[in-house]
Amino acid sequence: MSDQPERWTQATVYPDMWADPDDDPRDGNGASPDGELPTLQDFLTNYRITLRMKCEGLDAEQLARRSVPPSTMSLLGLVRHLAECERDWRNWITDGDPLPKLYGKRDADFHGAVAEQAVVDAAYADLEREQAATDAALAAHPDLGERLGKDKIAVRELMVHRIEEYARHCGHADLLRECVDGRVGQ
Secondary structure (H helix, E strand, C coil): CCCCCEEEEECCCCCCCCCHHHCCCCCCCCCCCCHHHHHHHHHHHHHHHCCCCHHHHHCCHHHCCCCCCCCCHHHHHHHHHHHHHHHHHHHHHCCCCCCCCCCCCCHHHCCCCCCCHHHHHHHHHHHHHHHHHHHHHHCCCCCCEEEEEEEEHHHHHHHHHHHHHHHHHHHHHHHHHHHHECCCCC
C-alpha cells in the first residue's frame, strides 16, 4: 500500500491536459498576439493562470503541505514566493529605496506557508496586489530596450525573467499537486 494518491485528470478530451479545451481559461485557441511585448505579456498571463489552476480546489492544509520531501516547497509557499518576487522585481526597476520584504527573512515565504485559511487568503491578496503593482510600473515603460533602475536592467530582460520564474514554479506546482491529490496535466 502506498501513501501516494492515484493519478487522475479532470480532462476528458486530452488525458495529459489539466482541463478540457472548452474549460481552460488560458487562451490556447486564439490567434497569437502581434508584437514582442504583447507576446511576452501573453506568456506571463498564461503562466499566472496555470499557477492558480494548480492550486484550485485545495483546502488550506493541502495548499500548505510540503508534499515532495525533503523540499520545503508547497503550493501555498509558491504563491507567497511569487508575490515576493513581484515586489523584488519592482525594486529592480526603481532608483529609490527598495520596498521591504513581504514575509521577512530569506525563505520566510515558504516557511510561513502554514495551513490556515487566513494565511491562504492573505497570500492570494498579496499576489494579486504585487502583480498589479509590477504590471503598472512596467506599463509606464513599453520600450523593451529601455534600461531601468540602479542596475539598468532592460525591460525585455525583466519580462523574460518573470516568465521564466513563473514557468519554473509551474513545473514545481505540477509535482506538488500530483503528490497532494494525484491530479495531473499541463
